[in-house]
Amino acid sequence: MTQPQAGSDCPADHDGTLRVSPSAIGAHLVGSINFDDAETTMRTAAEHLGDRLKRIPDGEVGERFHWIVFQADRLGQADGIERVGDTPIPLRMLDMRQVRLADGVRAEDLDLPPLGYADAALDSWAVFARLKREGVVPAGTRFQVSLPTPLGVVGSFVRAEDRAEFEPVYERALAAELDRILTEIPHDEVAIQWDAALEFAMLEGQTSFTGQPYEWFDDVWAGTAERLARQIDRVPADVEVGVHLCYGDVAEKHFVEPRDAEHLTRFANLVVERARRDLTWLHLPVPIERDDDAYFEPLERLAIPAETELYLGLVHREDGAEGAERRIAAARRHVSRTFGVATECGFGRAPEGTTVPLFEAHRAVTASW
Secondary structure, eight states, X not given: OOOOOSSTTOOBOTTOOBOOOOXXXXXXXXSBBSSSSHHHHHHHHHHHHTTTBSEEOOBOOGGGXXXXXXXXXXXXXXXXXXXSSSSOOEETTEEOOOEEEOTTOXXXXXXXXXXXXXXXXXXXXXXXXXXXXXXXXXXXXXXXXXXXXXXXXXXXXXXXXXXXXXXXXXXXXXXXXXXXXXXXXXXXXXXXXXXXXXXXXXXXXXXXXXXXXXXXXXXXXXXXXXXXXXXXXXXXXXXXXXXXXXXXXXXXXXXXXXXXXHHHHHHHHHHHHXXXXXXXXXXXXXXXXXXXXXXXXXXXXXXXXXTSEEEEEOOOTTTHHHHHXXXXXXXXXXXXXXXXXXXXXXXXXXXXXXXXXXXXXXXXXXXXX
16 A cells, blocks of 8 residues: 655645655454443544554443453353352452352263354444444544454353363353354345454463463464464454454553564464465554564564554554554554554553543554544
8 A cells, every 4th residue: 555645635634734645545443442332432433543454443331331341241151160269259250260160060961051252243233234334433434343363262251170071162152152243134234253362362371360371272373373373264354354462451451562573463463374365454553662672573574465554553652643653654664564553452451541642543554544
């Protein structure tokens, strides 16, 4: 894509002030946004970032406010599954306790309840479609549905001893949710994003609160990459599919600070190599303090197709457009291809009142698609 040049056709801010064309093209919203309902999320995103976005998510509202935590409660409803421990671990309306197979129960015999992703997506799709008909959402914009990888849920909320047996059962259940979404929503109107976070806890050698490894397989690089590639390939070729790579976002902190983008680059290359279908977009996080060459240098080895959109998560609410510009400049010294911008992760748990300024920071450092 040709970069826009400064001049009379430079993009303008909302107040009409012309500015030099930025070096990033377009923006991406990772998923969670700190509004209470999907319609507010979509209307606000369209108003402030409409010509910068190819896709708009619903903000992961309701029980999805803390990413996958609600899955523990969903799984705990199934006959044959018990919660670990006698005392709930509350997180607002949720219980964060892990689940386990009841004594004598085989995972293959379980009948899991609805996981909630299809119901939420279809409810939000109805809102999105209406806003599109009303002209609020631009005509070419797709509805983005963000899903966790099965590895993320199983590794986080299933007791270590049961993970290997439970994984295929959960994977089939999540695949059924995806199939229902893609049956109900036209393929040219939807985009699927797979969120990969626990993968990086495994790749960085982190252990759970029990002191046990998260992974239940031997080759962590091959095992995580093959599993994510399998989810990418579940999405039909006529549906856009993207990947959000993540180092966690509990209380706006990573579970480990990446030394640089080496593991992100290596993992992305492995996943793209193993996937049979094309990846529409890839999102990579950039910590707020990293505007140095050392962080971005590994991206010189990123081997994704030219057609795959690249988004760097370098917009932070704490330093807005100014900080994003510094990180864009550092990235440009090592990334020769066109890229867009995003936040590191979703911001569904960011302080109230920070969303619109964050949207405007995205807008200030990007040109429209």
